Amino acid sequence: MKWKGVLCFVVLAAMALWPVKTSADTVPSVSAKAAIVVSADDGRVVYAKNEHDRLPIASTTKIMTSLLTLEAAEVNNRVITVTPEMIRVEGSSMGLRAGDKLTLYDLAVGMLMVSGNDAANTAALSIGGTIENFAAMMNAKAASLGMKDTHYVTPSGLDDKEHYSSAYDLALLTRAALQNTQFANIVRQKSIQVHFLNPNMTHSYGNHNKLLSFYQYCTGVKTGFTKKSGRCLVSSAEKDGVRLIAVTLNDPNDWEDHEKLLDYGFSCLVSRSVNDSSTSISLPIVGGVQETVQVIGTAGENVVIGANDQLKRTVELPQFVYAPAKKGQVLGRVCYTCGGKIVAQTELVAAEDVPQAPKQKMWFQILWEAILDLFSGG
Structure with missing residues (x-):
């Protein structure tokens, strides 16, 4: 709609929309080599340290691997038969054996809950045919998300000099991953049961992310560790309508650092209600059966702003x-x-509804109708 001759009423938002006057906590000092905290809603950065440095990322790699796996499962959640080649990988495992049968979705669960390298390899070979093909899919997805400091080689995150990412890129990836409902639901669970079709049995897997128990607002996401990368952690949290993502790479004190980083992030941002359903305005209407039409407002989604920012409300209506x-x-x-x-x-x-008023007849129309009535005997 083009706003020609628009009347604009600019007011500071009502009390519910005024920013809370808080003094943000002192910027935290963390032991991570690189770190970042962003709003999960709009991606704004509220804390950063060496956020674009290219570093090894260990099993936080599985955020990408599981996202691609879940996307494939949404198209066809097919049953995968595990082969010896698929589980020929070192490191953490969900305990797969050759001949096991389970779905793509369940492989994603194994990656995200217990960081199963066997699950990551199995999914990669099932979807990509080869590890190299799947890595190409990972890199294509990274490029589409704007991850400029990322290159994948393996689906599991085992050390490779050409396998790296940055804190900033991992935050970008996690924002996208959390928009996938299945991903978001898996990473917030402390344990999940997986049913194997062969052998016909159910396994229970506990989440390696201890922050889900330590930090009351935590909603995910993924841990990682190798000797080369050090401790890596990507976390998400939600409090009072504000959603955050925190990333630390090579951080020997990651649990405590994430609590500090998330607390700091929550002190920097607030969620404000956007709801105009109580708004009512009389607007002049031309050519109607009445002189005005009643205009009412509608509800909107909450918006996250800086704790010391002001939200300005502008009403735009034609004259x-x-x-x-x-x-x-x-x-x-x-x-x-x-x-x-x-x-x-x-x-x-x-x-x-305001119908159009009947048009008044011109004098010659009235005369013509009278003549017609006269000759018709009306």
């Missing part, structure tokens, strides 16, 4: 509209801006 107006017809909008950037908007719609 008038032409009849007819249909109930629910969009006639205007309410824009919410922060720092000059639109962060949310809601629609203003007609609350009622």
Whole structure:
């Protein structure tokens, strides 16, 4: 809709939209070689340290591997028969044996819960045919997400000099992964049962992410460790409508550091309600059976802003509209801006039908109708 002759009413948002006056906690000092904290909603960075450094990432690699596996499972969650080649890999395992049968989805569970290298290899070979083909799929996905400091070689994250990523890129990846409902649901669970079709039995797998127990707001995501990479951790958390992602690479004190980083992130951001359902405005209407049409607001999604930022509310409506107006017809909008950037908007719609008024007849039309009535004997 083009806003020609628009009337704009600019007001500071109501009390529910005013920023909470808090003093952000002192910027934390962490032992990680690289770290970052971002908003999971809009990707804004609230803390960073060497965030673009290319470093080994160990099993946080499986965020990408499991995401590709879950995407493949959404198309066809086929049953995979495990071969000796698939489980010929060292390191952490979900205990797969040759001849086992389970679904692609369950392989993703094994990667994310117990960091199964066997699960990652099995999924990679099942989807890509070869490890090299699957690595190419991983790199293509990384490129599509804007991960400029990332290159994958293995699906598991075992050390390779050409296998690396950055804290920033892992945050980008995790934002995308958490938009996958199945991924988000798996990583927040402390344990999950997996049913094998062969042998016909169920295994229970506990999550290696201890932050789910240590930190009350934690909602995921993935641990990692090799001697070369050191301790790596990607976490997500949610509090009072604010969702955060934290990444640390090569951090000997990652559990404690993530608590500090997430607490700091929550002190920097707040969630504000965007709801105009109580708004009601009378708007002039031209050519209708009445002089005005009632316009009402609609509800919107909450918006996350800086703790000390102000949210500005602007009502945009034309000076008038032409009849007819249909109930629910969009006639205007309410824009919410922060720092000059639109962060949310809601629609203003007609609350009622306003039909077009009957047109008045011209004198010659009246005369002509009278003549017709005369000759018709009316």
